[in-house]
Amino acid sequence: MKHADIKYTNQRVEILDFLGDFQGHPTVEDVYEGVRQKLTRISKATVYNNLKFLAEKGLIKEVNVKGVSRFESNLMPHHHTICIKCGEIKDYESEQLSDLTMEVAENIDDFTIRSADVNFLGVCKKCMEE
Amino acid sequence: MKHADIKYTNQRVEILDFLGDFQGHPTVEDVYEGVRQKLTRISKATVYNNLKFLAEKGLIKEVNVKGVSRFESNLMPHHHTICIKCGEIKDYESEQLSDLTMEVAENIDDFTIRSADVNFLGVCKKCMEE
């Protein structure tokens, strides 16, 4: 799924690779620390710029949780459960909900849809037991 | 809709009044500036604390957009359209989507649901014309 109009610099390739391998929804800091293992001289600003850039190009997705940006490479339609205690984020799939969400999205007047996000906020099992 | 276990201080009453009158989804700064018209000596920390407090008590709702907290007093089930250019937020209602969202929410395993948020991201009419 390469895009012709995107310059695949070393930094961008490493960021994409990192996100592809990562299980979960890393923050900018996570990505920075991870990518730094290979590109020791990469700047955090570059990580910010490229995560934003790649999200705008649609190669990755941004998830904003409690004011901090997180990213994922899972582009398939899905939702998120977010624990309001520990912050854990998990993917959750409901094809029916994805379908209805997109159908509704496409019929909103005077609005050019880019994406539709469904977030379930609550308390995860582990936090409930405490 | 008064709650017995909530102390209705002047600050909290003014914040609730402000949110009730406000058309839209004000930030903490908006609320602070607004409430300051009547309670000139109110502290911004108090605004933060009470917005958080009132949201936890379920008297208002928090909407996090692009990393900044916004609040609203509309407690009816509804969604939001968010313009990625100008940041405009508008309420959007789809009973069918609200219903399905809640139904899905209640059936997520190992997760105690608190709320389910649906955000439509895209470009508003005004921004499209530019």
Added chain:
DNA sequence: TATTAAATAATAATTGTTATTATTTAAACC
């Protein structure tokens, strides 16, 4: 090879939010 634009690194500045502490307010008890 020279020119130009894009990308990057390093870091300063900004913004939204949280933490701290002293003071004030108000409820609960005698």
Added chain:
DNA sequence: GGTTTAAATAATAACAATTATTATTTAATA
């Protein structure tokens, strides 16, 4: 009513995430 106690507030410091700035590097184009 006065005293004790806890909660709420004001003022401000501290913090963390993000954005802006600027010089340098890289790479595409002529």
